[in-house]
Amino acid sequence: MKTIFSKFTLLASTLALCLLAVTSCREYLEVQPKSQISLDDAFSNLPNATNAVLGVYDxxxxxxGYGIRINMYYPYDSDEIIVSGNLDNGRRGIGRYQLLLTNTEIRNPFLQLYRGVEKANLCIEQLPKMALYTNGTDAEKKELRRLHGEALTLRAQFYFELMRNWGDVPAPMQPSYTQANLFIPQSNRDDTYAKLIDDLKTATDLVPWRSEVAVRNERITKGAVKALRAKMALFRGGYALRSSGQMERNADYLTYYKIARDECADLMAKRGEHTLNPSYEDIWRKVTSFQYDPAGEIIFEAGAGGANSTSDSRMGNYNGPVVNASSRYGTGGGGLVVLPNYFYAFDSTDVRRDVTVTLYSVAATNIKAPRRLGELTDGKFRKDWRVPLLPGTALNPGYNWPFIRFADVLLMFAEAENELTGPTPAAIAAFEEVRKRAFPKGSAAVGTTPATKAAFFDALVNERYLEFGSEGIRKFDLIRWNLLAQKIAETRQKLIQLRDATGPYANVPRYLFWKNNGEEIQWGNSFYKPTALTTAPTGFTRLDWRQHLTTNIIDGLQLDAAIARFFVAGKSELFPFDQATVDAYQGKIKQNPGY
Incomplete structure (x- = not known):
């Protein structure tokens, strides 16, 4: 929950006409600025400069932003999760890859990301010009350099999101008031990545470690900069859809894998700053209860608060288990559906399964009822875990959005090390540290880590699949590996096999039997063994399980709700620029392939 950010409008009224480089001037003539603070005043002293940077965080x-659209619409459909419901020119159009140029769910986040860029550009320009930056007290200089590093990192985050969704985008690095023409051409994303990766190297030396400050998760610290730099380097070194309509990777990709490996290695050597939480479930219990995690596994998270559409989040209300409004938890859930094959991707003893996947809904009586196999929901941000409770129909539970965890650092290190050298002992140890947490100590289900480069990479692809479900990571991983089309096709085939109880799903039962034990669900048979029973034993109720997939909408590939129905390789890896943006640029912006 956001504890440090108050809404603060950075720009003076004289700058309100040019907040974004992607919006018509007429739109900004109609905007009433929330503050009349001039640019000079905004950077006249440390408190004002701090407020200016907090305005970038906003x-x-x-x-x-990362309250619902960017983090819960944009990463789906994938091979883990799809958006629920039938096709529309909104979030379901995004999920099904029917990306129309009039979809406002594409336009509005695009504009907000550029608003963040503009605010960051102003801070990056103005902070070093402040007299206190060079002539203040040691404490003032230290804090202003921290603010400068935060602004550099935030700008990198905004551009990172723009590039991984739209590819080559206009990339102004100065405030709009300094630009003669706001509608500048697109920049080559490789050049933009290189510039931002260099910026993050600078920022690393400006911001403190987590242990050196009081607010440790909602403001950027050195660990967050290093983790973001590693992630952006892997994307710069990965595959991307180019204007040719082909997925390509640059010849210099190993240079960026080395940057990623080195940044992760630096973080792994500072376990007093960030390490794994021993309990996978506890990570998410703390997120939903607004508790500080001493392990610091979540390295950086976007702060939410204010119970409104501009500064809060809707995790737990939009997604998670379906919760009745009359329950003690308030209404919510059901916006994201976990694919049946994803549930069965987990070993039965993997503790991540029942954290990532929710098998129940909550009735008005607070009693849980089971969901059928095609109706499972995600579980990391579930509203019925919220402490304190938030009864009623509140849209905004106040959950922060975690950008990156230490588990990601370990697996990025293993991936980069493998690409550069193969599965070295260090790479294997990092991989196994994540995997072993998922199983009871000494479990044979951990398995043997592959010893060849190709097999180790395949194991990493699968481990990231299991570790980061519903965290907005999977689709973009698959794109940078050039595996998205393949995994969507494999998922469709798996759903058919699961429906028909063939291949690896031969033992999935047609029915499950259940009853309530208090408010909880007690299962009467195994998820992993077939049963000849078709009638519920005394005291139990029958639930369609595999049987549900014979008529479930995700089964029919021609139906509007089918997974990634309109996905086209060489097109769908990127979003289109919306029509209003194309019109505003008057031919200066090239539409992405296939649109």
Whole structure:
């Protein structure tokens, strides 16, 4: 929950006409600025400069940021999760890859990301010009350099999101008031990545470690900069859809894998700053209860708060288990559906399964009822875990959005090390540290780590699949590996096999039998063994399980709700630029392939 950010409008009224380089001037003539603070005043002293940078943070959150759209619409459909419901020109159009140029769910987050860029550009320009930056007290200089590093990192985050969704985008690195023409051409994303990766190297030396400050998760610290730099380097070194309509990787990709490996290695050597939480479930219990994690596994998260559409989040209300409004938890859930094959991707003893996947809904009486196999929901941000409770129909539970965890650092290190050298002992140890947490100590289900480069990579692809479900990571991983089309096709085939109880799903039961034990569900048979029973034993109720897939909408590939129905390789890896943006640029912006 956001504890440090108050809404603060950075720009003076004289700058309100040019907040974004992607919006018509007429739109900004109609905007009433929330503050009349001049640019000079905004950077006249440390408190004002701090407020200016907090204003940059504000553009992370809200309905058009990482409060719902960017983190819960944009990463789906994938081979883990799909959006629920039938096709529309909104979130389901995004999920099904029918990306129309009039879809406002594409336009509005695009604009907010550029609003963040503009605010960051102003801070990056103005902070070093402040007299206190060079002539203040040691404490003032230290804090202003921290603010400068935060602004550099936030700008990198905004551009990272723009590039992984739209590819080559206009990339102004100065405030709009300094630009003669706001509608500048697109920049080659490779050049933009290189510039931002260099910026993050600078920022690393400006911001403190987590242990050196009081607010440790909602403001950027050295660990967050290093982790973001590693992630952006892997994307710069990965595959991307180019204007040719082909997925390509640059010849210099190993240079960026080395950057990623080195940054992760630096973080792994500072276990007093960030390490794994021993309990996978506890990570998410703390997120939903607004508790500080001493392990610091979540390295950086966007702060949410204010119970409104501009500064809060809707995790738990939009997604998670379906919760009745009359229950003690308030209404919510059901916006994201976990694919049946994803549930069965987990070993039965993997503790991540029942954290990542929710098998129940909550009735008005607070009693849980089971969901059928095609109706499972995600579980990391579930509303019925919220402490304190938030009864009623509140849209905004106040959950922060975690950008990166230490588990990601370990697996990025293993991936980069493998690409550079093969599965070295260090790479294997990092991989196994994540995997072993998922199983009871000494479990044979951990298995043997592959010893060849190709097999180790395949194991990493699968481990990231299991570790990061519903965290907005999977689709973009698959794109940078050039595996998205393949995994969507494999998922469709797996759903058919699961429906028909063939291949690896031969033992999935047609029915499950259940009853309530208090408010909880007690299962009467195994998820992993067939049963000849078709009638519920005394005291139990029958639930369609595999049987549900014979008529479930995700089974029919021609139906509007089918997974990634309109996905086209060489097109769908990127979003289109919305029509209003194309019109505003008057031919200066090239539409992405296939649109």
């Amino acid at each position: 553009e992370l959150m809200g309905d058009n």
